[in-house]
Amino acid sequence: MPWVLVAALTAVQRIAPRDPLATVSATANTALFVPTAGGMALGAGLLTLTSYRPVLYAAAIAGALTVACGLRPGLLRSDGAQRPSAAVTTSSRSPDVGR
Numbered sequence: 001m002p003w004v005l006v007a008a009l010t011a012v013q014r015i016a017p018r019d020p021l022a023t024v025s026a027t028a029n030t031a032l033f034v035p036t037a038g039g040m041a042l043g044a045g046l047l048t049l050t051s052y053r054p055v056l057y058a059a060a061i062a063g064a065l066t067v068a069c070g071l072r073p074g075l076l077r078s079d080g081a082q083r084p085s086a087a088v089t090t091s092s093r094s095p096d097v098g099r
Contacts, residue, residue, distance in 0.1 A: 005032055008028065008032060009025070009028060009029070009032070012024055012025055012028040013025065043055060043059075
């Protein structure tokens with residue numbers, strides 16, 4: 001499982017209250033994993049219509065654009081605001097160490 005998914009599900013478990021935790025976790029799982037299934041279905045459908053090369057080129061271009069967006073701060077922001085500083089802050093909901 002990629003580390004981003006582990007971090008997202010850990011954040012859900014830390015932030016969500018105990019009573020609706022199962023519902024919130026199920027919703028987070030759906031939100032995280034449905035796009036993967038949709039992408040696989042779309043890729044399989046494209047492969048039935050064409051050879052693998054155009055699909056591979058489109059995936060490479062999409063990956064390169066994603067990396068470029070991640071490397072340039074504020075690229076997708078229309079208001080001109082910059083990303084928050086990289087300073088690490090401690091949450092008030094951090095777990096107790098002695099438990």
